[in-house]
Amino acid sequence: MEWTSAITATSMGASVPWPSLAPYDDGVTATDPIAELRSAVNQAARALRDGELTGPEPSLDCPPKPELGDYSSNAAMLLAAPLGEKPHDVAVRLGAELERELGGGESIDRIEVAGPGFVNLFLSDPWYRRAMASLAGAGERLGPTPTDSPERVLVEFVSANPTGPLHVGGGRHAAYGDALTRLLEAAGHEVQREFYVNDAGGQVERFAASIAARMSGGEMPEDGYEGAYVAELAERLGAEGVDPADSDLVGRRGVKLVLEEVRATLDRFGVHFDNWFSERDLYARGEVDAALGRLDRAGHTYKSEGALWLRTTEFGDDKDRVLIRAGGKPTYLAADVAYHWDKLERGFGRLIDVLGADHHGYAPRLRAAIAALGADPDAFEAPIMRLVHIVEGDERAQMSKRSGDFVSLDELIDDIGVDAARWFMLWRSHDTPVDLDLELARRESSDNPVYYVQYAHARIASILRKAGEGAERASADAGALTPGTSLQPTEKALIKRLLEFPDEVREAAARRAPHRVCAYSTTVAADFHAFYRDCQVVGAEGEGVERSRLALCLLTKRTIAGALGLLGISAPERM
RNA sequence: GCCCCCGUAGCUCAGUGGACAGAGCGACGGCCUUCUAAGCCGUGGGUCGCAGGUUCGAAUCCUGCCGGGGGCGCCA
Structure with a gap:
């Protein structure tokens, strides 16, 4: 017996499609009118086959037109082949069975067979009354009953480099990640929100050098940070008496100040993280070395051309990846391996990394690295966020107001407000680009x-x-x-x-x-x-x-x- | 070259096997002595990129092709 009730079948969603473990008439609460209908359809279908049923679960849909009833099922069309009968004939018998199942005229006004073999249910007013009562019974807490297989989920999102203010793209990550965590919690999962702070490595050094250059009037580094906020940071650090030559201190202070800004922006946007995880701390605690050691002991690393490589090709990546550069510096991946090992060690059974489109090639190697660590790579997911384009009426607004200075999330919120900003970043699938029309978003009318x-x-x-x-x-x-x-x-x-x-x-x-x-x-x-x-x-x-x-x-x-x-x-x- | 995403109405997009394919914007035309007109109603608008295949049934699944975007660093 493979069928499950829709309640249990859909509760775990994509990664665990039905059939799941429970028999199909389990998990139906007497007060859930939809579940009752589904159960009745399943029972009726089973009755036609003397209780032996396998295959796809019959549907319970809303027909496209009201004349076709309140709900419909494709059960007869699914049963036609195994029964060796015409769908229409099966539907007629199924309808009769269903009527018995649902207690005669109590819930059902009538049942019709239409189209290629749909069984269409016309429900009675008393059924609708009971449905309302069940909704009312849920009180303020509407929504799904908690999943019977809850997971501990770590959702890492935004994780923008701490070298500048959040721009609108970061805002989309924030809106998506935050809404996702709310959804997961509503579905009954236990969720942590985490921001990974890339406060180690090359870009922070360059950031520090950029601030120092502004402070001392020295040479801007190649690929330095040009934004006006860098000059402001330089001024503040100067006022604090920070020595521009102390690049480590300049970097740490600069990152700290930027993070305060970022946190304030996110706060204003209604996005709150449970944890801010520092890459620098990861190194300080020796976790990077520990993770590399673990990979080495498992035999998944090798030395070549002076560098230490991870054999990610054994786990589905298209080429091996460097962990330690020939110069002795670890790569970003090395830290990320350690970071994800840390996540797993903290007991999370599911790791969701919200990544930008420009990082999507990174997901396979991270997945491979997780497998190399001996963990289940299927525990790892990386939804890919596409870009946000700011549009004003017919015109594509400039993404950058000044060179290197993207439209910031703060500016967007100032312009259209938090609610509109969140809505327009969420109303499209995360894997499609969004054109955010400022003119429409600002409009206070039904158009919006x-x-x-x-x-x-x-x-x-x-x-x-x-x-x-x-x-x-x-x-x-x-x-x-x-x-x-x-x-x-x-x-x-x-x-x-x-x-x-x-x-x-x-x-x-x-x-x-x-x-x-x-x-x-x-x-x-x-x-x-x-x-x-x-x-x-x-x-x-x-x-x-x-x-x-x-x-x-x-x-x-x-x-x-x-x-x-x-x-x-x-x-x-x-x- | 390889990998990922996308191709649906004039525009931006929903819709991961079911009945004549939907929404918002844009266009056009109606509705406020009545619980909020930030609303409602109507009109016009589509070879679901193309070609095969699987299926009782395909925008949806499979294969190939065409077109667009992104990624393939000892950057992050």
Whole structure:
């Protein structure tokens, strides 16, 4: 028996596709209306095959048009081949079985067979009432039930070189990494957020030399840092009495000051790290030597041309990589091997490194290095972030205002605000470039998708204010209400949409895809606005109708706030 | 040359096996004595890069090709 319930099957997502371990009728909570439907479909399908079922799990979808029902399943089409019957005939029998399974007319208005063999379910108002009750029962904490296989996840992101302010690209890393950690936590994982500080090595030396040159009026080093902030740093260090000749001190102070800036910017952006991990400390604690020793003992290193190499080709890389240069200096990879070994030693079962597009070639060798250390390379993931382009109307804005001076995240926040900035960095998949249109992002109108969603939330808040304290009581007994009038199509559509939220969060977490939450929250807002158009809430006619609709408003408000919260975007009470 | 990502509406993009392919922007036309018009409704707009293959069914999976971007350092 290979089937699993959708609840368990999808909970772990991409890396562990179903079939998973649990039998398919486990994990279904009686109060989850979607899980009940799935379970019923599975049971009905199994009944047609005398309990012997293998193969793909039947779907439970929303049909493209309302005339095709509230939910549909492809189960009959999947069963047609093994049963040796026509899909349509199987669908008819399945429909009858399903009707029994769901207790006759209690939940189901009718079942139809359509198209190539879809079984379409038309659900009753009582079913929708119960669905609302189950949502209300979740209280403030909407979203998925925690995964039954939680992981300890370390998400390393931003990790920008501490040699200058964060630019918009770093902002996208920050928004993505932060939203990802929120999603993973919502899915039930234990998450740490970490910023790796590259405070050792060549670029810091060059940075120090650049500051020193500004301080002493000396020669700028080749590939030095030109930005105006370098001059400011030089001034501050001068005021502190730092000797420009003490390059080690200049570097350390410069890095410290830059990191304070970076931290302040991230703070303002709503991104907070649990840990700032210093590369310099890694060396100081001897971890680099220890990691290299471990690789050496495992027989994965060799000397050639005066350098120490790691045999990454044994683990899928396309060429071997240098760990210690001929001159005796360790490479960046050497430190990173030690760093990732440290992560594993700290007990993390999953390591997610959010990398920039320009580092994507780095992932295979890091994966190889992890394997060489004797760890499971599949524990390592590296989502690749594509670039952010700043666009203004039709014009491509200059990425650099002054040579070497990128548009900073602070400037962007000053311009469009934190909510819009986060939204526009998250609403596209991380592996597609973003054109951030300042003109659109600044606009305070429905054209601007972030305000579109926030406005729905504020509108609901306004309705609830108008309704007063009745709104509070409405949520408590939403499902028990049986108004004299039947539910409007837009009410049903909205309820269905809210029911999707847990699956959306699970999927978004499993696929490392916060942009799905943007798309979802937009559709919730759209469904709400349609409901608002069709259905008077306060003062609605009919026994219990007002309270029922107030309850729906409250549930929608919680869902939108929950979705925006996962994105780190505020849900305003008024706009 | 090898590796990775991408190619869907005029633009920017959702959509990793299901029913006539979606959203936002842009264009055009309607709707405010009524719970927020930061809203709603309607119109126009697509050979899902191309060609094969797998499948009852493909934008989605496989192969090849074309086009765009990125990466292939004893830089980080």
